[in-house]
Every structure is written in structure tokens, then in C-alpha cells.
Amino acid sequence: MTALRPAVPADKRRLVFVVPPVTAEDRYGPMASAGNSLPPHAFLYLGAIARQRGWEVLIVDGPAEGLTLGRCAEEVLKRDPTVVGFTATTMSVAKAATVAEDLRRSRPDLTLMVGGPHVTALPEQTLERCPAFDLGCAGEGEPLLDALLAALEDGSDPSAIPGLVHRTAAGEVVLNPPAHEEFDLDHMPSLAWDLLEDFPERYHAAATYLNKTPFTDLIVSRGCRYRCTFCDNQTFGRSIRALPLDKILENVDRLVLDYGIKSLFFTDDSLMTLRGQFEEMCEALIARDYDLEWSINARTSEIDADILKLMREAGCWQISYGVESGSWEILKRIKKGATPRMQERALILTDQAGIKANAYIIIGFPGETHETLAETEAFLKRVPIDTLRLTYFTPFPNTDITDDMAASGELIADWTKLNFYNLVYIPEGLTQRDLERAYRRIMARFYLRPQVIRSFLPHLIVPRKALALFRGTWGLSKVLTARTGVEPAREAGAGTVGECHS
Ligand code: B12
Numbered sequence: 369m370t371a372l373r374p375a376v377p378a379d380k381r382r383l384v385f386v387v388p389p390v391t392a393e394d395r396y397g398p399m400a401s402a403g404n405s406l407p408p409h410a411f412l413y414l415g416a417i418a419r420q421r422g423w424e425v426l427i428v429d430g431p432a433e434g435l436t437l438g439r440c441a442e443e444v445l446k447r448d449p450t451v452v453g454f455t456a457t458t459m460s461v462a463k464a465a466t467v468a469e470d471l472r473r474s475r476p477d478l479t480l481m482v483g484g485p486h487v488t489a490l491p492e493q494t495l496e497r498c499p500a501f502d503l504g505c506a507g508e509g510e511p512l513l514d515a516l517l518a519a520l521e522d523g524s525d526p527s528a529i530p531g532l533v534h535r536t537a538a539g540e541v542v543l544n545p546p547a548h549e550e551f552d553l554d555h556m557p558s559l560a561w562d563l564l565e566d567f568p569e570r571y572h573a574a575a576t577y578l579n580k581t582p583f584t585d586l587i588v589s590r591g592c593r594y595r596c597t598f599c600d601n602q603t604f605g606r607s608i609r610a611l612p613l614d615k616i617l618e619n620v621d622r623l624v625l626d627y628g629i630k631s632l633f634f635t636d637d638s639l640m641t642l643r644g645q646f647e648e649m650c651e652a653l654i655a656r657d658y659d660l661e662w663s664i665n666a667r668t669s670e671i672d673a674d675i676l677k678l679m680r681e682a683g684c685w686q687i688s689y690g691v692e693s694g695s696w697e698i699l700k701r702i703k704k705g706a707t708p709r710m711q712e713r714a715l716i717l718t719d720q721a722g723i724k725a726n727a728y729i730i731i732g733f734p735g736e737t738h739e740t741l742a743e744t745e746a747f748l749k750r751v752p753i754d755t756l757r758l759t760y761f762t763p764f765p766n767t768d769i770t771d772d773m774a775a776s777g778e779l780i781a782d783w784t785k786l787n788f789y790n791l792v793y794i795p796e797g798l799t800q801r802d803l804e805r806a807y808r809r810i811m812a813r814f815y816l817r818p819q820v821i822r823s824f825l826p827h828l829i830v831p832r833k834a835l836a837l838f839r840g841t842w843g844l845s846k847v848l849t850a851r852t853g854v855e856p857a858r859e860a861g862a863g864t865v866g867e868c869h870s
């Protein structure tokens with residue numbers, strides 16, 4: 369594009385969304401068996417918008433359907449689309465581009481577009497380096513998709529749509545300025561859960577989430593007001609907003625009553641920041657009295673005894689905290705906005721409230737040293753934490769920390785490696801061996817503690833949980849016995865970043 373295309377007649381208005389076929393190994397490396405598989409929320413929102421315009425919408429979920437890279441295009445073509453929309457993270461954009469190329473060869477007439485965090489971070493680069501994509505969506509997708517489909521319906525020129533990445537007639541890639549206003553979630557039609565085939569059976573939680581089934585996650589808010597330097601939260605920016613309470617509850621009702629969901633994870637970045645609305649949601653969940661337990665992502669800075677009490681009463685069984693590090697030095701550097709003391713206090717309060725705590729910890733930030741690693745290890749030993757997700761620092765494109773690293777000549781190369789589990793950056797003064805050994809040591813010391821093993825034992829009598837535990841233990845054993853991982857890249861410049869092929 370953005371050459372004009374003929375108007376799409378009503379009987380051809382079919383849009384196929386694609387989750388690129390990344391594998392559990394691509395995502396988790398040796399921990400593959402312990403990982404999760406969750407629904408593509410982008411398409412629940414975007415699908416609802418497209419349907420509102422009268423388009424037929426279908427989803428090809430590569431990972432959930434276990435598709436190989438070679439078979440993905442075939443599955444898309446079977447659905448005979450006019451428009452194909454990929455969602456892509458940095459690690460999956462190469463696979464999205466390969467599928468787009470396969471489609472382009474078979475159906476040159478297709479409109480192929482891509483959205484998601486990677487395009488948001490590097491809009492022009494993505495289209496320049498992945499020529500099979502006609503269009504990209506930088507940022508929030510609903511208004512852009514609505515306007516684009518309207519243009520396709522009447523054959524008008526879409527090239528001025530805010531946030532659109534497109535090519536001029538001369539082949540130059542152009543990013544349009546973003547929309548003036550954020551999409552108003554009050555106007556969001558009901559999420560298109562029915563687009564998901566075999567939902568909820570096809571998806572599953574990670575091994576750190578041993579709770580009831582059927583399980584799903586749910587995302588009802590956007591944005592995060594914090595600015596941790598390592599975090600890619602560019603898509604929705606810093607102002608936080610949520611679906612109105614009645615729409616949040618409509619989703620919960622549908623999930624419980626229509627799909628039999630018994631366990632729900634609010635994977636929002638920062639839902640608890642909207643304290644008033646969050647409390648109202650808890651009250652409404654108490655009043656509903658469903659056979660439903662839920663968990664949530666949270667910041668330790670947003671926790672106090674009152675909210676924990678309310679959450680427990682409303683069915684909250686686990687909170688996943690972005691603790692990141694036990695070192696004050698590191699927390700300051702990454703602008704976490706929390707001290708180890710605050711984090712410790714929140715974790716103790718969580719324990720006292722009878723809620724399990726899952727901690728996200730990252731090692732290998734710029735500035736990490738043997739001392740800061742030891743502080744994190746001491747923190748994990750001291751503080752009540754039930755499960756741990758340990759990852760390596762990963763410099764996602766266009767985050768504050770990555771920009772700083774680029775300025776100082778340190779930039780990581782291969783997009784496909786940016787999954788939190790590949791060691792792609794080694795801080796000054798440490799070696800690859802140091803970090804890999806620290807990773808194994810922390811995991812072993814955490815998960816092989818008698819109290820952690822004891823806490824897992826009751827799950828063994830429930831076959832499904834026993835299976836999840838087995839998968840987790842298998843993943844852990846592979847990590848603990850692994851030798852060395854990928855060679856980290858330390859060279860300056862873009863390296864293989866520009867390649868769309870893995
Ligand atoms: C839920 C989630 C998942 C789910 C995703 C399920 C799925 N298939 O989509 C699971 C657990 C499987 C997952 C996996 C991974 N994730 Co994840 N995940 C998230 C999380 C928490 C929410 C994403 C979400 O659904 N948001 C709600 C929807 C509505 O927003 P959205 O997806 O951004 O979509 C909007 C726009 O981006 C745009 N859009 C998106 N796609 C498209 C497509 C078209 C055609 C158009 C027009 C618009 C459009 O419109 C949408 C509506 O406004 C985000 C954090 C975040 N706040 O975004 C991290 C995040 C996306 N994940 C991240 C990462 C790194 C991963 C993993 C590599 C982790 C791992 N090792 O497993 C993998 C990669 C998997 C993959 N397929 O590439 C990073 C990505 C950073 C990056 N630059 O790559 C994020 C941003 C977290 C972070 N801050 O670091 N993830």
C-alpha cells in the first residue's frame with residue numbers, strides 16, 4: 369500500500385488474525401515444559417471491532433494449534449481471507465514475516481498487516497526489513513483497524529490513518545502521527561471470546577500457577593503509570609484506564625457461566641493502580657459468590673493490609689509481584705519506585721493475608737555485580753515467597769534502558785532471542801558463566817527448599833496438578849543440568865536485528 373485498492377464487497381469481508389507459530393522452546397528454552405499458553409487478547413478486542421463493522425473474523429493461533437512455520441500460511445489460506453493481521457512481539461516478528469511471505473507468494477492480492485509491541489517499538493524498521501507486510505499498526509489497534517476496514521470497504525485511501533505505518537507510492541516507509549486521543553474503552557463492544565476455538569481447553573497456565581481449572585487470563589485495563597527503565601510498556605503508554613466496571617463483570621460472568629472458568633489471572637500491567645474501581649470489582653466478586661479463584665499482577669508499592677483482606681475475601685489466591693531484584697542499587701537504577709524494604713513488607717503482608725506470592729525476579733541488569741546478586745539471593749531466602757519466575761535482563765527495543773545502552777555502544781542483536789530466558793547481555797565485571805551459575809543456584813536454592821517441596825506435595829493427589837508439577841520439575845531439572853546457553857552478543861550496532869528471518 370498505500371496504493372488504492374478496489375472496494376472490498378460485503379461477501380469478501382473476511383479478516384484472519386494470526387499468532388505467529390513460536391514454540392514453547394522459542395519462548396522458554398530448557399524451561400519449555402513449565403511454560404504457559406494463553407489466549408491472544410489483542411484479537412478478542414480487535415475481533416469485536418471488526419465484527420461490529422460486519423466483517424467475518426477468524427483466528428489462527430499458531431502456538432495453541434501447534435502449527436509449524438511451514439503449515440501456518442496453509443491454515444490461513446484455508447480460511448480464504450481478504451485481510452490478514454499478525455500480532456508480533458520482538459521475538460516472534462521474524463516468524464510472522466515468514467508466514468506473510470508465504471501468503472504473499474500464494475495470494476498477492478491479500479492485505480497483510482502487523483501490530484503489537486514490536487511494531488509499536490520499531491514501526492518503520494519493521495516494515496523496511498519485513499517487506500511482505502503492507503501495513504503496520506503502532507500502538508493501540510482498535511481505532512486504526514476500524515478506520516482501515518472502513519477504507520477497505522469503500523476503496524478509499526487509508527494513508528492518513530493515525531498510527532498507521534505504510535509505504536508511499538515511491539516505496540518509502542512512513543509512520544503517521546499517533547491519534548490525538550486514546551481509544552475510549554467505554555465504547556468497546558463485548559470481547560469476542562467465541563472466536564477462540566476449543567477455549568478454554570486449548571490454553572493452560574504455567575507450572576507456577578497450581579490452581580483450579582478451567583483456567584484463563586483476562587485483561588481489562590491499559591497502560592501503566594510507572595516507568596521502569598527495562599519495561600516495554602509503549603503500546604498503551606502511561607495513563608491507565610480500564611473497561612467500565614459493568615463490562616469487566618460482564619466478562620467475568622461470561623467466563624464463569626458460559627465457559628465454566630474456575631480460575632482467572634488478571635494479567636493487566638497495573639489494574640490495582642485504579643484503586644477505587646478495583647475495590648468495586650472486588651466487592652462485586654464477593655457479591656457474586658462464584659466458585660472462582662483469581663490472581664493478579666501487582667506492584668508491591670500498591671499493597672496494604674486492607675486491600676489484601678478485601679482481595680482474599682473476593683477470591684484472590686495468588687499475587688504475582690514485579691519484585692525484579694533484592695538489591696536497592698539495582699532497584700534505583702531501573703527506577704522501580706520501590707525499595708527492598710517496601711517489597712519485603714508487601715510480601716509479609718501478603719503471606720499474613722493468606723494469599724500466595726509469586727515473584728518476578730530478573731538478573732543481569734546493567735550494574736549487576738556479585739554483590740547485588742548476593743543481595744537478591746539473600747532477599748529470596750529471607751522473604752515469604754511461594755513461587756519464583758526468574759529471568760535474565762532482556763533489552764527490548766526502544767525501552768529507556770536499551771536506548772541508554774545503545775548510546776553507550778552496548779546493544780544486543782538478534783530479535784528472535786529476546787524472550788527473557790536467553791542470556792543476551794552480560795554486565796561489566798560478570799561473565800556468562802557467572803550469570804548462568806547464579807541462575808541455576810537461585811532456582812535450586814529456591815525450589816529445592818524443604819518448605820517449598822512440602823507446599824507442593826498436596827497437589828500430587830490431583831492428577832492435573834501432578835502433571836503441571838511434573839512439567840515444572842522437568843523444566844527445572846533441565847535448567848539445573850544445562851551446560852551453557854546461547855552465546856550472548858556484545859557487539860555494538862544492530863547486528864542481526866535487521867533480519868526478519870531467524
Ligand atoms: C498476555 C501476554 C502474553 C501472552 C500472549 C497471548 C497472545 N498470544 O497474545 C503470553 C503469556 C502467551 C505471552 C507470551 C510472551 N510474551 Co507477553 N505479554 C502479555 C502482556 C502481559 C499482555 C498482552 C496483551 O494481551 N495485552 C492486551 C492487548 C489488547 O494488547 P496488545 O496485545 O498490545 O494489542 C493491542 C496493540 O498492540 C494492537 N495490536 C496487537 N496486535 C495487532 C495486530 C493487528 C493486525 C493490529 C491492527 C493491531 C494489533 O492492538 C491491540 C489492541 O489495542 C504483555 C504486556 C502488555 N501490557 O502488553 C506482555 C508482552 C507483550 N510479552 C512480552 C514477551 C517478551 C513475551 C514472551 C517472549 C515471553 C516468553 N518468554 O514467553 C512471549 C512471546 C510470545 C509470542 N507469541 O511472541 C513483552 C513483549 C516485548 C517485546 N517488545 O517483544 C510484553 C510487552 C511484556 C513486557 N513489558 O516486557 N505474553
Ligand code: SF4
Nearest residue numbers: 592594595596599637
Ligand atoms: S514493570 Fe510493571 S510497574 Fe514497571 S513500567 Fe512495566 S508494567 Fe509498569
